[in-house]
Amino acid sequence: MNFLKPLLDIVxxxxxxSCGKIVDTDHSLCEMCFQKAEFISAPYCLQCGMPFENIDESANHLICPNCLKKKPKARLQRSAVxxxxxxxxxxLAFKFGDRTDLKTLFAKWMLLAARDSLKQGIDVIIPVPLSYRRLVVRRYNQAAVxxxxxxxxxxxxxxxxNLIKIRHTKPQPRLQKNARAKNIKNAYRVKYPERIRGKRVLLIDDVMTxxxxxxxxxxxLLKNGALSVDTLTLARVKKD
Ligand SMILES: [Zn+2]
Ligand SMILES: [Zn+2]
Structure with a gap:
């Protein structure tokens, strides 16, 4: 197939x-668009991945105050942008506009963000599921893609x-922060606990809000026997 590549590149x-401008490599952005993406790079909280701002060189910035206060259940949390x-x-184009062709570009970004998780070891990847009702409307689960x-x-x-959503919930972005945890409480179920027992899981979603x-x-997942769970998302909303 590779010998066809130069020919295909001409056609x-x-x-x-993002903008459709001709570029050198497949599944990439032009320089202008690349500048607009804000990749999350060090320094960030080694636990939850939240980027640090206004870094004070003298302080120990390995773990953010939130994680020090309440140790998160996830082993590591990372996001690409x-x-x-x-x-x-x-x-939004990827999620609702059938632009699933973006998956290769996004996965390349996520791979970089997954470095720490891969170093510590991962046995199985699990996507955050959609409810059946939403899956029917959207036709694909962007997290699974x-x-x-x-x-x-x-x-x-x-x-x-394995991880399934057992009831439909209100879209999280429409809810206040404190209503979100309540909205999704007991909305998920692990169907085959024996498949994750003792495993290091990498849980994947598109956006962490x-x-x-x-x-x-x-x-x-931990309750059902997973040894550890890391989370990896394409993007994350910066907390204010
Ligand atoms: Zn562009
Ligand atoms: Zn943190």
């Missing part, structure tokens, strides 16, 4: 996944049918 040159306007446009790509790149098994959904799933 169908690779284009920027900040959920700014640019990321939002791309993710990302999880499949990351599984391919890391050659890790994926178990997409308050983390309520991820936390609920982390708790449930």
């Amino acid at each position: 169908l040159p690779p284009r920027c996944k 900040l959920y700014n306007d640019f990321a939002q446009d791309l993710i 990302l999880a499949k790509e990351v599984a391919k790149l890391t050659q890790t098994p994926i178990d997409a049918m 308050t983390g309520a959904t991820l936390n609920e799933c982390v708790k449930l």
Whole structure:
């Protein structure tokens, strides 16, 4: 197939996944668009991945105050980019606009963010599920599409049918922060606990907002016997 590539590039040159400008490599952004993505890089909280601002060199910035106060259940939490306007446009197109062609670009970004998790070891990848009702409307679960790509790149098994959503819930963004945890309480179930027992799970979703959904799933996976759970999202909303 590779010998066809130069020919295909003339007929169908690779284009920027955001603006459509012709670029050198497939599944990439042009320089202008790349500048608009805010990649999360060190320094960030080693536990929850929250980027640190106004860093005070003299202080120990390994763990953020939130994580020191209340140790999170997840082993590690990482995200590739900040959920700014640019990321939002791309993710909404991916989620609702059938732009599943963005999956390869997104997975490449997520792979970088997964470095710490991969170093500590991962046995299985699990996507955050949609309710059946929402899956029917959207036709695909964007988290599962990302999880499949990351599984391919890391050659890790994926178990997409194990964690399931057993009831429909209100969309989290429409709720106040304190109502979110309540909204999704007991909304998920692990169907085959024996498949995650003693395993190090990497839980994947598209966006981390308050983390309520991820936390609920982390708790449930641990309760069902997972050895550890890391979370990986494409983007995260910066807390104010
Ligand atoms: Zn572009
Ligand atoms: Zn933290």
